[in-house]
Structure formats: structure tokens, C-alpha cells
Amino acid sequence: MEKIKQFFSKLWVSIKDFFVNFNYKKVLKIFTNTKVLNSFAAIFVGLLIGFIVMIFVAKNPFTGEWSFNTALDGLERLFGGGSRSLKNFGDVLFKAAPLILVGLSVGFAFKTGLFNIGASGQFMVGGVAALYAANLLTLPTGLHFVVAALAGIAAGAIWGFVPGILKAIYNVNEVITTIMMNYIAMYLTVMMVTYPKVYDGGLTAINTNFPTAHTPVLGLDKLFPGSNIDISIIIAILVAVLIWFVLEKTTLGYQLKAVGHSKDASKYAGINYKKSVAVSMMIAGGLAGLAAALYYLPIKPAYFRPIEVISPIGFEGISIALIGQSHPLAIIFSGTLISYIKEGASQMQLFGFNKEITNIVISVIIYMIAISSYLGMVINKRKERKRELAKEEETDEENKEEPQVKGGEING
Amino acid sequence: MKKVLGIFVLAFMVFGFAACNGDSGAEEKDWNIVMITDVGTITDKSFNQGTWEGVQQFAEDNDIPAMYFRPNDGTQAEYEAAIDLVVENGANVVVTPGFLFETAIYNKQFEYPDVRFILIDGEPHTPDYSTYETADNTTNILFQEEQAGFLAGYAAVADGFTKLGFMGGMEVPAVQRFGIGYVAGAFYAANELDFSITFPANRYTYLGDFDASPAHITAATGWYSSGTQIIFAAAGGAGQSVMAAAEAETGFDAKVIGVDVDQAADSETVISSAMKRLAVAVQQELTAIIIDGEGNGGTTLVKGADEDAIGLPLGDSFKWDTFTEAEYETVYALIEDGSIVVPATEDELETFLEAHAGNPDVADLVEATMSEAE
Amino acid sequence: MDYAIEMLNITKSFGPLVANDNIDLKVKHGEIHAILGENGAGKSTLMSILFGLYKADKGTIKINGETVNIDSPNDANDLNIGMVHQHFKLVEVFTVLENIVLGLEDKKKGYLDLETPREKIQKLIDRYNLKVDLNALIKDISVGAQQRVEILKMLYRDAETLIFDEPTAVLTPQEIDGLFEIIREFAKEGKSIIIITHKLNEIKAIADNCTILRKGKHVGTVDVKDTSVNRLAKLMVGRDVDFSVEKALSKPKDSVLSVKNLNYYNKDKTKKLLNNINFDVREGEIVCIAGIEGNGQTELVNLITGLDPVTEEGSLISLNKEDITKASIRERFEAGMSHIPEDRHKHGLILDYNLAENFISNTYYKPKFQEHHILNFENIYHYAEELIEKYDVRSSLGSKSKARSMSGGNQQKAIIARETSRKHNFLVAAQPTRGLDVGAIEYVHKTLVEERDRGNAILVISLELDEVMNIADRILVIYEGQIMAELDPKKTNVEEIGLYMSGSKKQKVNGGSKDGEN
Incomplete structure (x- = not known):
């Protein structure tokens, strides 16, 4: 218990430090960082290409004639739809929370050298677990939500643990096992949805009426009137900060990242590779499970229907992690961005555009990021190497006169 | 390079946030109809498409x-957001096909009293079903699916099919009514024409979803290969799976009865379809609201044979072999004038079979039509 | 007009770094010309310019007296210049024959024709005695054979100028002799040979002339016959180099590491890789394991350090009287073991971690570096600065430099710093000087001797006989997984060790440490 207290006090101190020592130069530095610029440029190019596609398909929704103005109108919605009103922006944040957490799930695994394609499956079992806890347990308001969310986390963690342990012990590729776990999750949850005690025949989904277990709103709806916002976005941001802290500041993060960077070198250093892989996948799964809890527990939640389709959210998580380059804090922004673009794209329909244009935009962004981060990597490596060589030469010059050197110069 | 990127980023942000303050300038006086789709696409060959065709025709x-x-x-939150958005953009008639809109309409009918809502296949209520209320600006349209089902069942037996099956999607009231009407129609025809038919309880099922899947193909294939000649697939997209199974059946000419809209174009095996004439019903109400200026706000319209809102497709899609259009018209007229009151619940079905179908010994089948819960 | 190759006033810079500064290189027909320099002196850059991989900023290249432009390796090919890179460029899953013709495939009616080339290549093989099985897959043949494939590739393309980049780094002494035979044969035929190396003895053995580069500058070109090894070294490093390692007589005390009846098989149990190995390493002595690569050294190190598990019953490894046969790697570290691994990049460093993070890779869990599982970065960076200072590890960003960006020598220094600063009394060093230049080698040897003088037990695995002779207090020769002999470096010579290494001689008494008192 004492340990946990200590842990959190340390966490608090480092967060406080961040804000106390906050200065705009640091922030500016973050934004002029090549990686960040790459991401922004990629996003821009993605939107640009989206716009070009829009110009081609722009049709006045009523007259059916091609019109450049319609394309502009659509673009305005794509860019600005998410921030037209506080309500819109509140909804953007509301929908961003699960996306951020799924992005973290993929990003965290990625940082530790694992490719979690199973976020979808972890999300589905997490969702069912949270909904079961919400429907079947009787607990006071607030606590009930926490228990339901923990149930989601636990189920997701178990779903991540299986591929983790298979990878650790039998070296089975996690890409394959997580995909298979997705299918198992899909059929299992379809089966579990129709359990009469939780099933709502009217919705054809798991009952969404569990007044004590809904995500608390805590007055955030006053800030964003009319929107569905609740504390899920705050939870998502806090969890992102926590994940960042664990990765960057703790021995656990040190171990996990070491294993991610080099399995052999960490084995040599005495790090328990198997445990690391299992733990990492469990955490990733838990994050996806929490995402599901926040997706299915709000007052106006998504419905858990018995559809035999693997939830696409895990794949969106991959996009979000890529755009955020797996950095936990950047994922807060990339998750919100995707939510923002989706909101805008949905509104574009008012001008006769198919909302699937979002998919074009997002995929172009990802391609651009893949290309630019690759180029950036190559350029950075060359730069670094050059700097190294230059530096070594420099220090050699300096050391010339030191006494340990026997003999003098020879002129060639 | 960095500078250029920086400028792009800046431009993007400025443009993005400058675009925040668009306002919609549609005039209030003019009618502006927006349909919000249910789960699925506009070309789903089913609910969305049928409704949209009506709206489009009327427009x-x-x-x-x-x-x-x-x-x-397809959630309450998203439906509400969509209603907000289209109303903000000038819509004043909102058409929503599907019972999933019930809770969203319940909230929004009060929020936008000047907007007319047409809710198809449902009635507004709170999420916990505690309060049902239809405001004056909302018209609910329900269908007598049992009548369409009855016609399908009657036609199949009259056409000489003796081994029947029913595959519903999820067990929701509308699907149940299709099934109950189908059973009633089949045994009514068998009694009237003195045919012997086989329709055991294990040939009546709800698949659990409305989506095409290999599992459904397997199930349907099992039925056909064990002799079932015709399956009424009241199962949305899952109907495609039943059709695929029928197409693959080589032993005999397996048939499918489609649902909701005329599905003859989907597969050669579709012999007929138990239709809800969504387009007709929607056009009727749009006419009432916009042309006649009144509409049926505040009420639930239950449309059936009377309003020509259900039926089997005629013309090219009428593919029955021995059953004729004239015979069809005769039965249709009987339903229309109330000579036949088609049952809509398990209890009514039991009574109906006793009274009008020679009381066949099919208690198991009747039980299969509705599960006890809810 | 006598010269086959003339590179005049070549200058090439990468940003602020001038890799080649006004360098001249002239090679005659039939001449074997060595290019000598430490790592980073500009040898590879110069050859890359000649081979068309880089474009020089300034300077001219003449082939047989004519000025030419070499923009790509294809141009170099057309000018009959061939190069064997240090890291071979072969397709592992292709056969030898396919690799040789790759890029110059003959076609017959649209189909690949391998028969015509096969004849030509077979002739080359017979003529130069380049023994290699044309039908074998690259991944199945030895490194030496792979090098012969690279040579055949050049010959198949009718190369007149042959460039060898560190050709002996991967070869056994016998293979080196074979290679030199072949190279002399080429020279006799009038081909021009350029050898890049930093091994002085080899230059003496084979080269006619030698061009020396230091830090991108041309130090001079000398006639090898008239130049001593020591002078070559001085030219290369810029100061006198002391090859012999100064050390006092070893005074070994108690046994620290003890290996008993160690047996080991390959995965499918078809081959015995280690055969009944017994030896001890005692406080204050350096024991060297000499042998040709691939005779069980790697397996031995992996078993001692715990990278591979001991699988055979009866095998026993103990450290400080403690049985560590089944211990985890961390338990072995805790028991007093330090390990300088053979492969710096694979095992020694987490390349994407910075220097400070690498310094704590096997001690991060100690109270000094963490409290309640939260890393104490203040201590970590302080510790890093200490080690950087003490071990003179050079890098551009100090403790924040990424390990990946550092030079090989400094990477090795960093590993040595980490492993010798940890609490330990036993050090395993597997090929600790592999790929390092003279200065760094001196440094490593000095450190190892210091370690010994502090009373630690040291086990060194080395493929370089010179190194073994210089630093060992006791030599164990390994051949096909068996200890063939235990020798005292003062009472033996390279020739004798060579006989044991090649398996042609074996001591009667098999490696029992108790007989090894000296």
C-alpha cells in the first residue's frame, strides 16, 4: 500500500514538474520537432488529397450538378465541422476517449516491440464484461461504474495475456494469435449478448439501462451544452499520462522498452523477456478493455449487438497509434484528431458527400506518415552519424597534447 | 523545408478554425425532407432503400x-446527433425508417416541435420503455406484417409446396408477425385446398441477426438437403445467405420467399416476397403532411392490405407456377374486407388455426413462433 | 601512363566532416596495393568513390591514363573494377551459381540460361583453385567459401582492378594463406589489387606498396619492403604503438569459475558441440581460449553466461563455489559475473537506448537507480558521466547519445565500462577486440590486465593468436568442442598452438585445471 502511495506521489511530482517548469520554448520545440512536423504535414497532405477527391465527386445534393462551391462547403465541414459549436466539440471529445485508449493499446504494445492487432477482440470482450457488470451487479452509483470499467479492463487484459504468454513461451507470432483471438472474441461475444438477463430485444443489443453504472458526467455537459460528453475524455487523458509515465520513468517501462528495442540485448542484460512480453500484452489488452467500457457505459452509449463482425475500432487504433507515432501524449491528439475529422466527415453528407471520404483522408495520412517517418529516420540517422564522426575527430584533436600519448606527429 | 511545413500547418489550423462559424441559410417556409438511414446503406435492398424510393418519388x-x-x-446518441444536424441545416420533415429510432424521436419530437417526424416501424418511447408518447408533430407508421406473411404462406401452399420453413432474423415483433402470418397462411391454405403439408417446429427459427454469414448458409443448406422446399427468409441481409444455399441446392428446385421489398432481382430462387410497401406508406403520409397540409401527427398508423401497404409483388416478380394472380387477388380481398383476420401473436395464431385451419396438430410450431420472454 | 588506377586530389566531405581531404592513390598493373588506416580514416569512402557509390566533391579519376566518370557501380563494372565488400552482398537462398550471374543473367529464348555461365565459372574455379560448389546454397557454405563466391563474381565480370575491403577479418589463418595465394596469382597476371586493411602483418605479407590515411588525410605512400611494421603502425596512428602488453607475472589464487564435464548438443541432438569440457579460472589470471571460429567457443560462452541453458545431465558450472548451472542470467550477474559479449550490436547494447540507459541495462533495478520502481534519472546520468569520464567514452551528445550512433570502438568502451564498473570478480570477454582499430585494441588489452591485477578472474575467447599470446596467462586450445591442450604462453609458440587449433595434435591430459599450475 505504502508503495502504491509512493508511486503516485512520484507520479504527481513529475506531472507537477511538467507544469511548473512549463515554458513556451519547450512547447515550441516540441512543435518544431521533425517528427511532429512530419505528422502535421502528413495530416495536411491527407486532407488535401481528400479535398481533391471531393472536387471530383462534388455534386449539389439537390440539383445533382457538379459544383466547386459544394466542394468548398464540404471542405469547410470536414475541417470545421467538429468545432462548429461547443456541442459538436463536446461530442468530438466524447467520441475521442475510446479512440485514444485503443490507440494507446496499440501504441504501448508497439513501444515494447509487439504488434497488437487484437485490440478489436480485447475491446469486444472488454465491452461485454463491462456491460455484464453494469447489468448484473447492484452497486451504488459511481462505484458501480468503477467496477464495470475494471471488469472491462480485466477482460481485455486476459484477452491480451493469451497471445502474450503464447509469444513468451512458444514464440508464436503475436500478429497471428491476436487475429485469431479477434475471431474468438467475436463469436464469444455474439453468444454472450443474447443471454436473456442482459439482452434487450427491443434494441437487439445488450440492455443499456443501468442507471447506477453509467459513466459519470460531473457537470462537463455544462461546459459543452447539448453534447454527450462525460468524464471518459478525462479518464483517457489521465491514462495516457500514466502510460507515458510508466514507459519513460519506471523500471517496468525501462524493461519493456528494452525488450522492444532488442530481445537479445535485454536477455543478455538479465531482463525476463517472457514476463515482459506477457505483461506488455496484458497492459495493452487492459487499455483496449477500458476503451470498450468507456464506449459502452455512457448514458447514451453505443449498442453491443450480436453482429458477427470484428469491431473495426482496433484497426482505427492502429491508425491512431501510427499518427501519434506511438507516443502516449501524442496519441491524445491523434485520437482527438480522428474523432474531429469523423465528425466533420459526417456533416459533409449535408452537401452530398459520402462520409467514407474520412477513410480516404485517414489512409492518406497514414501513408504520408509512413513515408515521411521513414525519410525522416534515414535523414536523422545520417545526420547523427555525421555529428558523431565530426565529434570524434574534434575530441581526437583535443587529446593530442595529452601526456599519455607517446611520440610525436609524423608528417605525411 | 521545415519552414514550408510550418506554413502548411499554420494554414491548416487557421482555415480549420476560421471555418467554425458557418450558418445555414435555408428558408423556413419551404419544405425540406431528410431521411436518416437505419443501420446499413441506402442500397440495402430493404428498409432504407424502400423508404428512400418513396421519399425520392414524392420529392x-x-x-x-x-x-x-x-x-x-445505429445508436440513440448518433441518431439524435443526426437529427440535430439535419434540422440545423434546414430539414423540416424527418423520415426515420426503423424501430431503432424510437428513443431518439421521443426526445427530439419535443425539442423540435416545428419539425415533422415520420417514424416507420416504431413508436417513440423512453429508453427504459416506461413512457410511450407520440407528439403532435410525429407520425408513426406500422405495418401488418402478418398479412404479408399470410399471403406468402398461402401462396406457397396453394402453389403446391408441401415442405415449408421459416428463417427470421432477430426475434423482434415485426419479424415475429411475418412468421406468425406465414404459418397461419400456410395452414389456412392447406385446410381450404385440402393439401397435406409438413411444417415442423424445427423448420421455424430466428437466426439471431440480420447479416449474411457462412453460418446461415450452412443452416439453410441443412434444411434444403433434408427436403425443405421453400424457406421464407424474413431476415434482412441474412436472406442473402438463404438464397445462396438455395442456389447451391442441386437436388431439386429450392425456393426462397423474400421480405420487406421485392427481392426477385437478388436471386433466381426468390419466387416471391412478403413486402411492406414502404414507399407507398411513406408517400401517403408525406402527401398528407405536405400536400393536404394536415398529416396524422400524434397517431400511429397501422397500414395493411386496406392501404395497399403490404402484399406480394405482381407482374414479372409473380413467379408462382399454379397459383394465379386472380387467386391472389381473391385472398387479398378477403384480408382487405376483414373476412380473414390474420393473427399477429402466438395466442391469436393458436385460436386462428383452431377456427380457420382445421386445427392441425402443430402446438410445437406455434410455440416456436414466440419465445416466452419479453 | 604506367598506372592502372589514378585517383588524384580526391576530396569528399559529408557536411562539416571531411572524409577524404585531397587524397592521391596510384596503382600499377600487377601491383598489390594496401590502403592502411584506422577506423574512420577514410579508407572506405575512398574506395566507395572509386566503386561509384559516392561522388567525389573534387578530384579526378583516371583508368589506364584516361579520365573517367564513375557515377554508379555499373560504371565501375564497365571499367572492369570489382569489389569484395567487408559484408558480403550475396542472396542467401540462391545457389552459388545464381549469385555469381545475378545481374548479368544470360537468356535463352526468354529463359534463364545457367549452363553457359557455369562453364565459364568452372574454368575460373579450376584456374585459380577457388574451390566452391556451384550448386550449394549460400547459407549452407562457410564464410571463406562465400568470400570465394564474391571473388568469382568479380572475375566473372572480367574485373581487372580488384578491391578487397578487410578481406581477412572473417577468415582462419589457413584460409588467409589460401586467399593470399590467389591474390598473388591475380597480380602475376597483371591485375591490380587494392586491399583495405588495418592489419599490419598482412600488409607486410602481401602488399607491394601501401598508402596510409589518417583522419581523412593522405599521410604517405610507402614501399612495404623497406618499411617496418612498427613504422607502418606509427604512420597509421600518428604515434608509437606498443604491441606487447606490459604485465606482471600472474599470481593466481583460488578458483573462481569452475566448469566440469560440460557437454552440449545442437538442437536436434545430432552433433556434439561441446565435449566434456573441464577447466577453472582463478583469481588474478587471464585464461584465453584459442581456436578457429565455430569450434564451440560461442556455445561455451553462452552456457557460462546463461544465454543458452545447460541441457546435459552431469554438466556443472560453478562461480565462487556456488552452483550456477541452472541459474538465470541475472542470478549469475548477482553472483559476480560480468560479460563482454561477442556481438556488441546484438547483445552488448540496446542500440536505440542512449549511453546512460545502456550503462544501467543490467543494474537498473538496484536501489541506486530506482526507488519504488521509479527510475532515479539524476543518479543514472550522474553515473553515466562518471563512466564516460573514467573510461573516456567519446560521443557527440555525451550520456544522451544513442548507442547506435557511436563508433565501434566507443561502443566497446561503453560495454567495458559497464561490465567492469559493476560489482564482479569474474569477467568473460568474448572476442573483445573484434573489429576494433589499433588504439582501441591497446585500450582493451590494458583494461583486461588491470582487471586481472585487481584480483579478478578473466576468461577471454579470442580468434587472434597474437592477442592470445600477448595477454594470456594460460591458454586453452579448443577444437571441435574439445579442449585440445593447456599451454603456457611463455613456453609455447604460435606454430604449436596452430597445430592444436587445427586438431592435428592433442595433449594427453585433457584440460584439467589442476595440472595447469605455473
Whole structure:
């Protein structure tokens, strides 16, 4: 218990430090960082290409004639739809929370050298677990939500643990096992949805009426009137900060990242590779499970229907992690961005555009990021190497006169 | 390079946030119809498409702007957001096909009293079903699916099919009514024409979803290969799976009865379809609201044979072999004038079979039509 | 007009770094010309310019007296210049024959024709005695054979100028002799040979002339016959180099590491890789394991350090009287073991971690570096600065430099710093000087001797006989997984060790440490 207290006090101190020592130069530095610029440029190019596609398909929704103005109108919605009103922006944040957490799930695994394609499956079992806890347990308001969310986390963690342990012990590729776990999750949850005690025949989904277990709103709806916002976005941001802290500041993060960077070198250093892989996948799964809890527990939640389709959210998580380059804090922004673009794209329909244009935009962004981060990597490596060589030469010059050197110069 | 990127980023942000303050300038006086789609696409050959065809036809005939809007997800929150958005954008008639809209309409009918809502296949209520209320600006349209089912069942037996099956999607009231009417029609015809038919309880099932899947193909294939000649697939997209199974059946000429809309174009095996004439019903109400200026706000319209809102497709899609259009018209007229009151619940079905179908010994089948819960 | 190759006033810079500064290189027909320099002196850059991989900023290249432009390796090919890179460029899953013709495939009616080339290549093989099985897959043949494939590739393309980049780094002494035979044969035929190396003895053995580069500058070109090894070294490093390692007589005390009846098989149990190995390493002595690569050294190190598990019953490894046969790697570290691994990049460093993070890779869990599982970065960076200072590890960003960006020598220094600063009394060093230049080698040897003088037990695995002779207090020769002999470096010579290494001689008494008192 004492340990946990200590842990959190340390966490608090480092967060406080961040804000106390906050200065705009640091922030500016973050934004002029090549990686960040790459991401922004990629996003821009993605939107640009989206716009070009829009110009081609722009049709006045009523007259059916091609019109450049319609394309502009659509673009305005794509860019600005998410921030037209506080309500819109509140909804953007509301929908961003699960996306951020799924992005973290993929990003965290990625940082530790694992490719979690199973976020979808972890999300589905997490969702069912949270909904079961919400429907079947009787607990006071607030606590009930926490228990339901923990149930989601636990189920997701178990779903991540299986591929983790298979990878650790039998070296089975996690890409394959997580995909298979997705299918198992899909059929299992379809089966579990129709359990009469939780099933709502009217919705054809798991009952969404569990007044004590809904995500608390805590007055955030006053800030964003009319929107569905609740504390899920705050939870998502806090969890992102926590994940960042664990990765960057703790021995656990040190171990996990070491294993991610080099399995052999960490084995040599005495790090328990198997445990690391299992733990990492469990955490990733838990994050996806929490995402599901926040997706299915709000007052106006998504419905858990018995559809035999693997939830696409895990794949969106991959996009979000890529755009955020797996950095936990950047994922807060990339998750919100995707939510923002989706909101805008949905509104574009008012001008006769198919909302699937979002998919074009997002995929172009990802391609651009893949290309630019690759180029950036190559350029950075060359730069670094050059700097190294230059530096070594420099220090050699300096050391010339030191006494340990026997003999003098020879002129060639 | 960095500078250029920086400028792009800046431009993007400025443009993005400058674009925040667009306002919609549609005039209030003019009618503006927007349909919000249910789960699925506009070309789902089912609910969305049927409703949209009606809206589109009406809009063209009367030169009124109409469009459709696809929400991000089939949830109350998304439906409400979609309604907000289209109303903000000038819509004043909102057409929503599907019972999933019930809770969203319940909230929004009060919020937008000047907007007319047409809710198809449902009635507004709170999420916990505690309160049902239809405001004056909302019209609910329900269908007598049992009548369509009855016609399908009657036609199949009259055409000489003796081994029947029913595959519903999820067990929701509308699907149940299709099934109950189908059973009633089949045994009514068998009694009237003195045919012997086989329709055991294990040939009546609800698949659990409305989506095509290999599992459904397997199930349907099992039925056909064990002799079932015709399956009424009241199962949305899952009907495609039943059709695939029928197409693959080589032993005999397996048949499918489609649902909701005329599905003859989907497969050669579709011999007929138990239709809800969504387009007709929607046009009737749009006419009532926009042309006649009144509409049936505050009420639930239950449309059936009387309003010509259900039926089997005629013309090219009428593919029955021995059953004729004339015979069809005769039965249709009987339903229309109330000579036949088609049952809509398990209890009514039991009574109906006793009274009008020679009381066949099918208690198991009757039980299969409705599960006890809810 | 006598010269086959003339590179005049070549200058090439990468940003602020001038890799080649006004360098001249002239090679005659039939001449074997060595290019000598430490790592980073500009040898590879110069050859890359000649081979068309880089474009020089300034300077001219003449082939047989004519000025030419070499923009790509294809141009170099057309000018009959061939190069064997240090890291071979072969397709592992292709056969030898396919690799040789790759890029110059003959076609017959649209199909690949391998028969015509096969004849030509077979002739080359017979003529130069380049023994290699044309039908074998690259991944199945030895490194030496792979090098012969690279040579055949050049010959198949009718190369007149042959460039060898560190050709002996991967070869056994016998293979080196074979290679030199072949190279002399080429020279006799009038081909021009350029050898890049930093091994002085080899230059003496084979080269006619030698061009020396230091830090991108041309130090001079000398006639090898008239130049001593020591002078070559001085030219290369810029100061006198002391090859012999100064050390006092070893005074070994108690046994620290003890290996008993160690047996080991390959995965499918078809081959015995280690055969009944017994030896001890005692406080204050350096024991060297000499042998040709691939005779069980790697397996031995992996078993001692715990990278591979001991699988055979009866095998026993103990450290400080403690049985560590089944211990985890961390338990072995805790028991007093330090390990300088053979492969710096694979095992020694987490390349994407910075220097400070690498310094704590096997001690991060100690109270000094963490409290309640939260890393104490203040201590970590302080510790890093200490080690950087003490071990003179050079890098551009100090403790924040990424390990990946550092030079090989400094990477090795960093590993040595980490492993010798940890609490330990036993050090395993597997090929600790592999790929390092003279200065760094001196440094490593000095450190190892210091370690010994502090009373630690040291086990060194080395493929370089010179190194073994210089630093060992006791030599164990390994051949096919068996200890063939235990020798005292003062009472033996390279020739004798060579006989044991090649398996042609074996001591009667098999490696029992108790007989090894000296």
C-alpha cells in the first residue's frame, strides 16, 4: 500500500514538474520537432488529397450538378465541422476517449516491440464484461461504474495475456494469435449478448439501462451544452499520462522498452523477456478493455449487438497509434484528431458527400506518415552519424597534447 | 523545408478554425425532407432503400428537395446527433425508417416541435420503455406484417409446396408477425385446398441477426438437403445467405420467399416476397403532411392490405407456377374486407388455426413462433 | 601512363566532416596495393568513390591514363573494377551459381540460361583453385567459401582492378594463406589489387606498396619492403604503438569459475558441440581460449553466461563455489559475473537506448537507480558521466547519445565500462577486440590486465593468436568442442598452438585445471 502511495506521489511530482517548469520554448520545440512536423504535414497532405477527391465527386445534393462551391462547403465541414459549436466539440471529445485508449493499446504494445492487432477482440470482450457488470451487479452509483470499467479492463487484459504468454513461451507470432483471438472474441461475444438477463430485444443489443453504472458526467455537459460528453475524455487523458509515465520513468517501462528495442540485448542484460512480453500484452489488452467500457457505459452509449463482425475500432487504433507515432501524449491528439475529422466527415453528407471520404483522408495520412517517418529516420540517422564522426575527430584533436600519448606527429 | 511545413500547418489550423462559424441559410417556409438511414446503406435492398424510393418519388413528383443522411452508428446518441444536424441545416420533415429510432424521436419530437417526424416501424418511447408518447408533430407508421406473411404462406401452399420453413432474423415483433402470418397462411391454405403439408417446429427459427454469414448458409443448406422446399427468409441481409444455399441446392428446385421489398432481382430462387410497401406508406403520409397540409401527427398508423401497404409483388416478380394472380387477388380481398383476420401473436395464431385451419396438430410450431420472454 | 588506377586530389566531405581531404592513390598493373588506416580514416569512402557509390566533391579519376566518370557501380563494372565488400552482398537462398550471374543473367529464348555461365565459372574455379560448389546454397557454405563466391563474381565480370575491403577479418589463418595465394596469382597476371586493411602483418605479407590515411588525410605512400611494421603502425596512428602488453607475472589464487564435464548438443541432438569440457579460472589470471571460429567457443560462452541453458545431465558450472548451472542470467550477474559479449550490436547494447540507459541495462533495478520502481534519472546520468569520464567514452551528445550512433570502438568502451564498473570478480570477454582499430585494441588489452591485477578472474575467447599470446596467462586450445591442450604462453609458440587449433595434435591430459599450475 505504502508503495502504491509512493508511486503516485512520484507520479504527481513529475506531472507537477511538467507544469511548473512549463515554458513556451519547450512547447515550441516540441512543435518544431521533425517528427511532429512530419505528422502535421502528413495530416495536411491527407486532407488535401481528400479535398481533391471531393472536387471530383462534388455534386449539389439537390440539383445533382457538379459544383466547386459544394466542394468548398464540404471542405469547410470536414475541417470545421467538429468545432462548429461547443456541442459538436463536446461530442468530438466524447467520441475521442475510446479512440485514444485503443490507440494507446496499440501504441504501448508497439513501444515494447509487439504488434497488437487484437485490440478489436480485447475491446469486444472488454465491452461485454463491462456491460455484464453494469447489468448484473447492484452497486451504488459511481462505484458501480468503477467496477464495470475494471471488469472491462480485466477482460481485455486476459484477452491480451493469451497471445502474450503464447509469444513468451512458444514464440508464436503475436500478429497471428491476436487475429485469431479477434475471431474468438467475436463469436464469444455474439453468444454472450443474447443471454436473456442482459439482452434487450427491443434494441437487439445488450440492455443499456443501468442507471447506477453509467459513466459519470460531473457537470462537463455544462461546459459543452447539448453534447454527450462525460468524464471518459478525462479518464483517457489521465491514462495516457500514466502510460507515458510508466514507459519513460519506471523500471517496468525501462524493461519493456528494452525488450522492444532488442530481445537479445535485454536477455543478455538479465531482463525476463517472457514476463515482459506477457505483461506488455496484458497492459495493452487492459487499455483496449477500458476503451470498450468507456464506449459502452455512457448514458447514451453505443449498442453491443450480436453482429458477427470484428469491431473495426482496433484497426482505427492502429491508425491512431501510427499518427501519434506511438507516443502516449501524442496519441491524445491523434485520437482527438480522428474523432474531429469523423465528425466533420459526417456533416459533409449535408452537401452530398459520402462520409467514407474520412477513410480516404485517414489512409492518406497514414501513408504520408509512413513515408515521411521513414525519410525522416534515414535523414536523422545520417545526420547523427555525421555529428558523431565530426565529434570524434574534434575530441581526437583535443587529446593530442595529452601526456599519455607517446611520440610525436609524423608528417605525411 | 521545415519552414514550408510550418506554413502548411499554420494554414491548416487557421482555415480549420476560421471555418467554425458557418450558418445555414435555408428558408423556413419551404419544405425540406431528410431521411436518416437505419443501420446499413441506402442500397440495402430493404428498409432504407424502400423508404428512400418513396421519399425520392414524392420529392420528384412535387419538386421538393429531399436527401438522406447516414449517421455514424445505429445508436440513440448518433441518431439524435443526426437529427440535430439535419434540422440545423434546414430539414423540416424527418423520415426515420426503423424501430431503432424510437428513443431518439421521443426526445427530439419535443425539442423540435416545428419539425415533422415520420417514424416507420416504431413508436417513440423512453429508453427504459416506461413512457410511450407520440407528439403532435410525429407520425408513426406500422405495418401488418402478418398479412404479408399470410399471403406468402398461402401462396406457397396453394402453389403446391408441401415442405415449408421459416428463417427470421432477430426475434423482434415485426419479424415475429411475418412468421406468425406465414404459418397461419400456410395452414389456412392447406385446410381450404385440402393439401397435406409438413411444417415442423424445427423448420421455424430466428437466426439471431440480420447479416449474411457462412453460418446461415450452412443452416439453410441443412434444411434444403433434408427436403425443405421453400424457406421464407424474413431476415434482412441474412436472406442473402438463404438464397445462396438455395442456389447451391442441386437436388431439386429450392425456393426462397423474400421480405420487406421485392427481392426477385437478388436471386433466381426468390419466387416471391412478403413486402411492406414502404414507399407507398411513406408517400401517403408525406402527401398528407405536405400536400393536404394536415398529416396524422400524434397517431400511429397501422397500414395493411386496406392501404395497399403490404402484399406480394405482381407482374414479372409473380413467379408462382399454379397459383394465379386472380387467386391472389381473391385472398387479398378477403384480408382487405376483414373476412380473414390474420393473427399477429402466438395466442391469436393458436385460436386462428383452431377456427380457420382445421386445427392441425402443430402446438410445437406455434410455440416456436414466440419465445416466452419479453 | 604506367598506372592502372589514378585517383588524384580526391576530396569528399559529408557536411562539416571531411572524409577524404585531397587524397592521391596510384596503382600499377600487377601491383598489390594496401590502403592502411584506422577506423574512420577514410579508407572506405575512398574506395566507395572509386566503386561509384559516392561522388567525389573534387578530384579526378583516371583508368589506364584516361579520365573517367564513375557515377554508379555499373560504371565501375564497365571499367572492369570489382569489389569484395567487408559484408558480403550475396542472396542467401540462391545457389552459388545464381549469385555469381545475378545481374548479368544470360537468356535463352526468354529463359534463364545457367549452363553457359557455369562453364565459364568452372574454368575460373579450376584456374585459380577457388574451390566452391556451384550448386550449394549460400547459407549452407562457410564464410571463406562465400568470400570465394564474391571473388568469382568479380572475375566473372572480367574485373581487372580488384578491391578487397578487410578481406581477412572473417577468415582462419589457413584460409588467409589460401586467399593470399590467389591474390598473388591475380597480380602475376597483371591485375591490380587494392586491399583495405588495418592489419599490419598482412600488409607486410602481401602488399607491394601501401598508402596510409589518417583522419581523412593522405599521410604517405610507402614501399612495404623497406618499411617496418612498427613504422607502418606509427604512420597509421600518428604515434608509437606498443604491441606487447606490459604485465606482471600472474599470481593466481583460488578458483573462481569452475566448469566440469560440460557437454552440449545442437538442437536436434545430432552433433556434439561441446565435449566434456573441464577447466577453472582463478583469481588474478587471464585464461584465453584459442581456436578457429565455430569450434564451440560461442556455445561455451553462452552456457557460462546463461544465454543458452545447460541441457546435459552431469554438466556443472560453478562461480565462487556456488552452483550456477541452472541459474538465470541475472542470478549469475548477482553472483559476480560480468560479460563482454561477442556481438556488441546484438547483445552488448540496446542500440536505440542512449549511453546512460545502456550503462544501467543490467543494474537498473538496484536501489541506486530506482526507488519504488521509479527510475532515479539524476543518479543514472550522474553515473553515466562518471563512466564516460573514467573510461573516456567519446560521443557527440555525451550520456544522451544513442548507442547506435557511436563508433565501434566507443561502443566497446561503453560495454567495458559497464561490465567492469559493476560489482564482479569474474569477467568473460568474448572476442573483445573484434573489429576494433589499433588504439582501441591497446585500450582493451590494458583494461583486461588491470582487471586481472585487481584480483579478478578473466576468461577471454579470442580468434587472434597474437592477442592470445600477448595477454594470456594460460591458454586453452579448443577444437571441435574439445579442449585440445593447456599451454603456457611463455613456453609455447604460435606454430604449436596452430597445430592444436587445427586438431592435428592433442595433449594427453585433457584440460584439467589442476595440472595447469605455473
